[in-house]
Amino acid sequence: MLSNIELKKIIKNMTIEEKIGQINQPHFGWQIWFKENNEIYLTNEFKDFIKKFGGVGSIYGVLRTDPWTKKNFENSFINENEQRIVINKIKEYVIQNTRLKIPPLFSEEVTHGILTLFSNVLPTNISIGSSFDKEKFKIVLKYLRKELISKGINLALFSGLDIPKDKRWGRTEECFGEDPFLAAIFNNLLVKTIQKDNNVSVCLKHFVAYGSSEEGKNGLNSIIGNNELKEIHIKPALGAIKAGVDFMMVAYNEIDGIPCIVNKELLTNLLRKKLKYKGALMADGFAIDAMTGYICKNDYESASMALNAGVDISLWDKSFINLEQAINKNLIKMSQLDESVHRILSIKNKLGLFDKNKNYNVFEFDKFKENYKKNIIELAASASVVLKNENSLLPIKNPDKIKKVLLISRNDYDIYDQLGDYTSFQNKTESILDGVLKFFKNQNICIEQSNFNVKNDFIKKYDLVIVISGDSSKRNFDAEFLENGALKTSKIKTMTSGEGVDEIDLNLRIEEKYFFENVKHDKIITILTLAKPRIITDVVNKSKSILNIGYPGNYGNELIFKLLEGSLEPSGRLNHTFPIRENLNSLTYNNKNVKDYKYFNNDSEILFEFGYGLGYGEPTKIKILSLDLNKAYISIKNNTNINKVETLLIFGKKEFCLPTPRKSELVDFKKIRLKPFEEKKITVKFNNVFEKYNDLNSSIWIFNGINKIKVK
Structure with missing residues (x-):
């Protein structure tokens, strides 16, 4: 792993073309390779880009197979091994045909499993959120991490930051639910588990308030105040930031008339300076190009506005390739470009991409498949x-x-x-x-x-x-x-x-x-x-x-x-x-x-209501054993002759405060597995990283899906 001094030395010696190459993700990855007589070839268009820019920051969707890409079992990969062969061929070409020999990131959609052939499909986020099951979700994520590594994917794009306001929105299925604390906890768990051991980076999307667009129409303006932004839409990102997420994707929507992609107050002043986000910011697909002819006169103005706002790497945009023009016209400084390059190279360095001896295909995934399947089914039941x-x-x-x-x-x-x-x-x-x-x-x-x-x-x-x-x-x-x-x-x-x-x-x-x-x-x-x-x-x-x-x-x-x-x-x-x-x-x-x-x-x-659910059989019995200002000690008992899985949600309500209080807020949640007639004693907390409910003006209650038990 290189030191920060060594990274800065590399950047200092880079040409402007090489720098621009590292902050771009311009390709539809499935279009840069093809098969002929069972041999894998790379397209001349891809080779020309690598020659001109001396490398590339990231390549999106090399393995993507779906109706949009028109790639399927008949015209794409014959097995998982061929997927690894294609990834390695592209990586080796970039290393062998560039001066700096910096491998690209390989990004893939992992909205609920990897968007490619021969991969499991997980429950969508709306289902995972309704499980309230941190333990089972973590187990499934561990297998997913192994699967990502086995295919050579080192940048996984996950949904998780969005809270839907108007539920008619088509992407409600990609959200963990209507509660921001729930989303924050699952995002925190996701980032910690997938990024463990520094083999795969996570990019969480979309920052911010993408789910709050007017009338539930995708990408429209979000009309929200600062407190609504903070209390609802920022919280899911805080869980990811606390876990050290490497990337976040900037949302398409506007907030009060300013597109997120060019909103410096949002991306730099709030996210980086106030919330202490250290990772890189990725544009959503063609989001920068969309500014041209809308709020900008030409491509390089769009590119400069995005970079000035805090965007580090594009997704398919042509305008971000034209940043040299923006520098020549003094719309951005070379030091700003260097900052974005440094963020991208720092993540590559953390992943070991500068280590020539690192083995990227660590796992033979076949031996994990049965356990992976078992836990996916159990998560879906939960x-x-x-x-x-x-x-x-x-x-x-x-x-x-x-x-x-x-x-x-x-x-x-x-x-x-x-x-x-x-x-x-x-x-x-x-x-x-x-x-x-x-x-x-x-x-x-x-x-x-x-x-x-x-x-x-x-x-x-x-x-x-x-x-x-x-x-x-x-x-x-x-x-x-x-x-x-x-x-x-x-x-x-x-x-x-x-x-x-x-x-x-x-x-x-x-x-x-x-x-x-x-x-x-x-x-x-x-x-x-x-x-x-x-x-x-x-x-x-x-x-x-x-x-x-x-x-x-x-x-x-x-x-x-x-x-x-x-x-x-x-x-x-x-x-x-x-x-x-x-x-x-x-x-x-x-x-x-x-x-x-x-x-x-x-x-x-x-x-x-939120939190409702019956389960099978008679509900468990809950008793409050002891109580103080910060937590309650409770017993929970299964009075049936069958195994029982209980889901407890802990809610709080504030009084006499500003900003004005909400009707209630989720404080904690627990999944408890009980054998027949088993009793367990557990602690439930009244405080979390976002909210404190240990003062006399707060109320706390526990909800088991049917009954509410007042705690204080």
């Missing part, structure tokens, strides 16, 4: 939320009493409907639907299928009806995409969520909504795959049991089998407030409506 369970219909304990089952779903339902946006092609095809079929067929129970157009006269012939309803972020090959990969249009209207899929309301699809309004049957189990809090009032009224599994990842078939038989317990809690009707798109539990003001013509707004 994230699944029981919303209703009359007569303990779930799990299905006496299948022998069921003679005939009807399974209702969309005609085109497949594995991609359960995975979320930013998902690669899968070499397995079994979906949640297949898991339900397998469960009943294994019990020798007749199960038949239908779509949502089924009539009540037909339904009444069945003892039990299973309905699979909810969202889909399934992209398809005929879709048109914007230049940054967001969806533009699609002939097949399959998507209800994902980047560029912002909807006008929170209703279910028309055919599913109509079905629940009109269906008549006294034993319906509804399995929801929700990417955002939907209006499901009719679902609740017509179903005996409701299980929301969100987007559970590529083992959804095995997950639902285990949840139906009861070998895994769905122990999640809602990480969003669910509205009871239309036009309530921005409900949150931690608002400032302390007097509970309601619309004149609407008495009720909330269907399910």
Whole structure:
């Protein structure tokens, strides 16, 4: 590892072209290589860039395979080993054909698993957030880190900084929930786990208030005050900064009319100086170029405004390559360019890229795959939320009493409907639907299928009806995409969520909504795959049991089998407030409506509150054993003869303070695993790194998903 003096010496001896090369990420990585007669070749365009700029800071998406890239099993990698071969070939070319021999970073989307072939798909963030399960999330992240290293990826792009205000926003699925403390804790855990041992850097996106855009429309202006910015939207980043995150990606949106990408007050004065962020700032795709013709007259003005604001490295922008013009016209100083180069090279140095003897493909990942799969399924179970369970219909304990089952779903339902946006092609095809079929067929129970157009006269012939309803972020090959990969249009209207899929309301699809309004049957189990809090009032009224599994990842078939038989317990809690009707798109539990003001013509707004969730069986018993100003010592007991997973959320409420208090705020959360009749004693804290609730003017209570236990 080089010393800081050695790094500065390298920068001092660099040409301006070499410096510009190191702060650019200009390529669609999947386009810089191709195969011919089973040999890997690099394109002349890529080689010309390396020759001109003496290297490159980072290369995005060499391994990316999805409908946008048009790369799949037929025209891309034949196996995981070929992925490593391509990465190594590009790296070696850069080293061997440049004066300074500085390897590039290789960045890939890891929104919920690596966006490439032969990789697992994890539950999306909206599901992970509803697990409130730090322990299980950390285990899954450890395997993900091994997988990243095994493929040669050293820069992983994760979502995690966004808090959705208007839930119609298509990227709500990428958020950990509506609570900033929850997001901060998971971001902190993510950064610490992935960046451990300095093999992979994390880039968290998007800074800041991207989820607060007007009307839930992607990238529009965010109208928020300084206190709202601090209390809600900055907090998720603080968790990452505390963990030492290497990169953060700057958001597309404006805040009160100033685009984040050129907002010096935000990126330099607040983030770097006040919040002490030490890492690098990456532009989002084409965000700098988008300033040209909008607020800037030409490319080099756009580039200089971004660099002046605090941006260190671009993503696909052409304007950032023209920084030499900005220097020649005295729009930026060479010292500013050197600062950004130093940040990029410092991260490369930390990762060992200057160490010629470092082995980047440390792990043969095959030996970890079964344990990885097991923990993904368990995380998905921990994230699944029981919303209703009359007569303990779930799990299905006496299948022998069921003679005939009807399974209702969309005609085109497949594995991609359960995975979320930013998902690669899968070499397995079994979906949640297949898991339900397998469960009943294994019990020798007749199960038949239908779509949502089924009539009540037909339904009444069945003892039990299973309905699979909810969202889909399934992209398809005929879709048109914007230049940054967001969806533009699609002939097949399959998507209800994902980047560029912002909807006008929170209703279910028309055919599913109509079905629940009109269906008549006294034993319906509804399995929801929700990417955002939907209006499901009719679902609740017509179903005996409701299980929301969100987007559970590529083992959804095995997950639902285990949840139906009861070998895994769905122990999640809602990480969003669910509205009871239309036009309530921005409900949150931690608002400032302390007097509970309601619309004149609407008495009720909330269907399910933040933190709600039933689990299986009888709730655990909680007792307060002792109490002081900072914490409570409690006992929690499982009074059943089955294993029980309990989720406890600890809330605080302030009084008599400025800024004005919120109705409540999440202070802490715990996941507790109990054997039959087991009792555990634990400590719950009233303070966290952001908030203090140990004064006499604060209230504290514990919520187990059903009951609230007042502590003080």
